[in-house]
Amino acid sequence: MRAMLCREFGDPSVLTMGEVDDPVPGPGQVKVEVHSVGMNFPDLLLIAGKYQTKPSFPFSPGIECAGIVVDLGEGVEGLAVGDRVMCDAGYGCCSEYVLGVAHRTYKLPDAMPVDVAGGFPITYGTTYHALVDRAQIQPGDVLLVHGAAGGVGLNAVEIGRLLGAMVIGTVGSDEKIDIVKQYGADHVINYNKENFRDVVKDLTDGKGADVIYDPVGGDVCDLSMRCINWNGRLLVIGFASGRIAEVKTNLVLLKGCQMVGVYWGDFANRDVPRNRANFATMFDWYEQGKINPHISAHYPFEKTNEAIDFIQSRKSTGKVIVQVRD
DSSP states (O other), rough: OOOBBBBBSSSSSOOOOEEEOOOOEEEETTEEEEEEEEEOOHHHOOOOOOOSSOOOOOBOOOSSEEEEEEOOOOOOOOOTTOOOOEEEEOOOSSSSEEEEEEGGEEOOOTTOHHHHHHHHHHHHHHHHHHIISSSSTTTTTTTSSSSSSSSHHHHHHHHHTTTTTTEEEEEEEEHHHHHHHTTTOOOEETTTSSSSHHHHHHHHTOEEEEEEEEEEHHHHHHHHHSEEEEEEEEEEOOOOOSSOOOOHHHHHHHTOOEEEOOEEEEEHHHHHHHHHHHHHHHHHHHTTTTTOOOOEEEEGGGGHHHHHHHHHHHHEEEEEEEEEEO
């Protein structure tokens, strides 16, 4: 089968198309004919050798996809050959076929197009788990979302608003403000023009945000601790800034707040029933028109490297999709 391969660590230009053996599903696995792949910031880290997972060379990027089930391993229940599905595979989705774990492979809602489904599992799975399971967000809470125009960020704005929060988003350019407002943000801050700490304090009468959704880390995390409310929850989503923050624990004490780790991938393995219930809720929301995944760009399979480079440029909003098949 054809696959976009990484044979050495580097930037997106190291990726080249090649031929590899078709995968054969083992116990509990599903073989998926890949139609669309959702590209994510971790793909950039994966091919640079900076991600927590380091596959052996050659490997394909792509941690999530959608397509058609073509074969089942021993013991798989609830799925059948021909089912339209989405899955998160860890890596390897930028290929014509990929193996998914059955309990992290989900049948698509009838109305969901396959390109939308390809970019759904990672960001929506992470965000729902973060806001509902970890932060236990409540109607009326003030939710501060960093990187609000990105994949996970835009989902956080959308779901936070749906759950009744007042949403404040931060972005790095004025061009991204409109899309964040479209998805439900009450206020959007360009952090290159304004100090978001001061604006958040002003908007909340000095109290600060109840929940802070932080996929950026670094200086953003440091400053977030200066505008978190009493009993607030700072959700550690990722480190897109490239620096892992070193939090002053005296602030955690003085604010009576919590720093809450969000590792959706491990949660999905540890609590399968709850994770699948989360997806059932989100699929219901999709069918009712309550959530509307945003795709800012589609790329053909042969230009996977350009899709990842577009994410690296920080010009994308929402999801970037690679089309392996029409």
